Amino acid sequence: MTDPAAPRLLDPGFDLTLRPMRYPQFYEMYRDAVRNTWTVEEVDFALDVNDLKHKLGPAERHLIERLVAFFATGDSIVSNNLVLNLYQHINAPEARMYLSRQLYEEALHVQFYLTLLDTYLPDPVARAKAFAAIENIPSIRAKAAFCFRWMDSIQSLQRLGTRDDRRRFLLNLVCFACCIEGLFFFAAFAYVYYLRSRGLLHGLASGTNWVFRDESGHMAFAFEVIRTARSEEPDLFDADLQAQVVRMLEDAVECEMAFAEDVLSGGVAGLSTRDMRQYLQYVADQRLAQLGLPRHFGASNPFAFMDLQDVQEVTNFFERRVSAYQVGVQGEVAFDAAF
Template sequence: MSILSWDDFEDDEPKQAAQAHQPAPVEPKKTADSQVVSDALQSSSHVAAAQPARTAGSRGSNPTDSMERASAALEQLDAAPGLEELEMGAQRVQVDDKAMINCRADLNQLVPFKYEWAWQKYLDGCANHWMPQEVNMNHDIALWKSENGLTEDERTIVMRSLGFFSTADSLVANNLVLAIYRHITNPECRQYILRQAFEEAIHTHAYQYCIESLGMDEGEVFNMYREVPSVARKAAWGLKYTQSLSDPTFQTGTPENDQILLRNLIAFYCVLEGIFFYCGFSQILSMGRRNKMNGVAEQFQYILRDESMHLNFGIDMINQIKIENPGLWTAEFQQEIIQMILEGTMLEIEYARDTMPRGVLGMNAAMMEEYLKFICNRRLAQLGLPEQFAGVNNPFQWMSEMMDLRKEKNFFETRVTDYQTGGALSW
C-alpha cells in the first residue's frame, strides 16, 4: 500500500491503471560460469539506476576526507571560552563556594551539598511519583452525566477549578524553566526545580485527563483563563511577574535585578501556588468528602501533596536568598511584598465569590474569605512579615490536617498517602 500524498488530491488528471503483470523477458541460456558475471552486472546496473550520479567534486564521497576535516576542526577547538564561562579549573568546588544567586562556582558539580534540605525535597518528590491514569474516573463520569447527580453550583465549581488549574500549572512550569532555573545558581536547588517542573507537567496532564474523561468542551475549559474575568485576572497577575525574567538578556547581579528575581519567586511560590490554589483545592476536596467526584478529588489530593512541597521549597529558597543578600530585604521592599500578597488574596476572594454565589458543599464565600485571610497571614509570617488580618481563624481545619499531617491516613481512613510511588488513593 502506498503512502497518500497531497498531490494525489490536487491532480485533476486520471491516474493510469497499474500495468498488467508482464512476464519476465526471455534471457539466453546461461552457463554456470556466466551466471555469476551476469548477476553481478545486473546488480551494478540496478544500483547505478537507483542512485543519482555524483560529480567528481561532490563532498562526502571519501570517508577519509570527512575524518580529516573533523580532526582539523577539533585541533582548532578553543576550550577557553567554555571554561571561562564555567570557571572550571583544577580546584574542586567547596561548600563555601556555593550560593543561591550570583554564584560563579561550577554548576555542573552537584556535590558537596550546601543545602541538604533542597536535595531531600528532590528525593521526597521522586518518592511521591504518581500518574493521572492510576485514578479510576468511572464514578465521576456516571455522576457528571447524570441529570440529578450534581447541582448547578457544584458543576460550576468543577468547571471553574479545572479551567483555572489547567492553565495555571502550565504558567508555573513556564516560569520555572524559562525564568527561575537559569538564575538560581545552586545545583541541588536546580535539581529540585527540574523535578518540580516535571510535576507541574503531570498536574496539567491530570486536569486534561479529568476534562477528557468527563467529556467537557476542552476549548471552553482551557480558554477560561482568557474568557472568565475572575480566572483571567489571576493569570494576568502572575504573568506580569515573569516577563522580565524570561527576557534572554536579563541578568542578576545588581540590587535592582536581584530584587526582580526575588519578587518573581514570592509571586509564584507564595501567591500563585500558596494562595491562588487554595480556594479551588478546598472546594474540590470538600466535594470528595461528600462522596462526589471522587476521581477528580483524588487527583487534587495528589496535586495538593505536590504543591505543598513546592510551596515549602520556595519559601526556604526565598528565605535563604534573604540571608545571603540582606541588602535586598529593605523596608521599602518589604512593604511592596506585603502589598503583592494582599493583592493576591483579594483576587482569590474575588474568585471565591464568583464560584460560590450561594452556600455549597458546607462552605460559602464568607467562610472562604476568612480562610484566605488566614492563609495570607500564614504566608506573610513564613517570610518574616507582619500579619495583616487580626483575629481570623481557619474555618476548614480538615485542610490543615491534609497538608500538615501528611504522614497520617487521609480523612477517609484509608492508606497512608505520603511519599509513596504509584498506587491510587482510596476515597
C-alpha cells in the same frame, strides 16, 4: 566550612559542581520528590461521572466547570515561569535538580487536568471553552494577568547582577510560592475538599491529594531558596521588600475573591464568599509566617471540613516539608488536621 570564594545562591553564573555540595537540603528535597512518584492512571474517575450526571445541581456544576477551567492552564503558567525565570538564576546544581523534578511534576499535573477535563466535559465545545479560559472567563483572565505581571517583571533579566535584580527575582519567587501555588491553588483545593466532604467527586479528590503533596514540596523548596538567599544577603529582604510582599498578597486575595464570587455565584450550600475571604486571609497569613514575617490579616480557618481530613501521615503542610513518601504508595493519601 563553606568556601568564601564559592558563588552565592543568586550570584550570576552556572555552577556545575555537585561536590562538594553547597546546599544538601535541595538535594534531599529532590530525593523526597522522587519518592512521591505517582501517575495519572492511578486516579479513578468512574464514580465522578455518575456524580456529575445525577448528584450535582446547577450551582455545583458551575463551580466544577470554573474550577477545571482554571486547572486547565494554571500549572502551565507555573511551568513557564520555572523554565523562563527560575532555572537560569538559582545557581546551584542540586537546586536545579529539584527544579527539573518540579518541571516533571507540573507536566504531570497538566496531564491530570487534561484527563479531568476530557472526563468531566465530554462536549467538545464546552471543553474548548474551558481550555481557552484565560481569554473568555473574566475571573480566570484576571488571575492569569496577575501571574503574567510578575513573570514579565523579570522576563528581561539575563543575570542577577545587582541587588535590585536579586530583589526583583525574589519577588517573582515569592509570588509564585505564596500567591499562585500557595493561595490560588489552595483555594481550588478547598473547593475540591468541600465537595468530598459531601461524598462527591472522590476521583478528583484522590488526584488532588497527590497534586497537593507536590505543590507543598514546591512551596517548601521556594521558601528554602528565599531563606538561603536572605541568610547570604540579609540586606535583600528589607522593610520595603516586606511591604511589597504584603501588598502582593493583598492583591492576590482580591484577585482570588473575584474568582470566588464567580465560582459561588449560583449559591452553593455550605460555602459563602464571606467565609472564602476569611479562608484566603488565613492562608495568606500562613504564607507570611513561612517567610518569617508577621501575620497581616489575623484570620482563622472558617472551614470545618478542612480540619478533619482522613490522615495517613501526620504532617503539617503549612509549616514543614513532607519527607515520608514512597514510590508507588497505595491507598488513600491525606494530610493533617492543621490544614
